[in-house]
Amino acid sequence: MSKKDGGSKRGRAAAGLPPDPVIDAYQRDVDRTLLRENLKLTVEERFLKLMELQRFATELRRAGQHAGR
C-alpha cells in the first residue's frame, strides 16, 4: 500500500508465495488497468467506489426483474 492509503504495515508473512499454475492461468486474464486505477485512490475512496458499484448493481437487478415481467 502506498502512503496515500494511510496504511502502515504491522508485519507480513516472510515466505514467498509458491507458484500455482492454475492461479497463474487465471492471472493472465486479470485486467490490470482497473487495478492501477484503484491503486491511485485512497482506501476510503475505494470503499466509496464499491458502494457506488453496489448501488448500480442493485439498480440493474431491479431493472432486469422489471423487464422480465
Next chain:
Amino acid sequence: MTDFASLIRLLAQHDIEFILVGGAAATAHGSARLTQDLDIVYRRTPENIARLVACLGPHHPYLRDAPPGLPFSFDAGTIQGGLNFTLTTDLGALDLFGAIPGGGGYEDLQQDAIELKLFGITCRCLGLRRLIEVKRAAGRPRDLEAIAELQALLDENEGRAPSPSDPPTRSRTRRNSTS
C-alpha cells in the same frame, strides 16, 4: 446493499477488536471486484464479545437466509456458543468469523494485519500477502479469480507489474487470439 462505511465506523467506534478479511479487505487493497458483505474476524474474548453484542444489537442482527421466525437471540451466550455468523443487519450483510480456514482466529492473524485510516476511524485489515495465503489455503474453486487478482495487486505493489513492452493485457490478448 451494505453500508460498508457505517458498519466499519460502528465497529471501530465501539472499540471492537476485529480484522477486515475477505472481499472488503480485497477492496482495501485495490481489488476491482464487487463484494456484497463485510467480513471480519473478531477477537473471541468475553469483553470483545460483550462490546460486539452491544454495538450490533440495535441494528437487528439476524441469521442471513434463515427461515423467518426462527428464534435467534444475538447475545453473548449465542456468540460464545458459536463461532462464525453470517448476519443481515439494518446496515447490510455482515459476516462475523471467530476463525477462518487457513488463517485461524484474531490472534493468529493479528501480526499480519495493517492499520487503515478511513471514514474518520482506524481499523485493522489483513495484509495483502496473508490475505492471498488464507484464500489459497481455503482451497475454494470460486476464489481462484479473486486470488489471481490479489496476486496481480501484489505484483503491482512490489513493482513486478508487466511493463508496456511486456505481453499485452487481457483485452489485447483476446483480440490477438482471433487473428
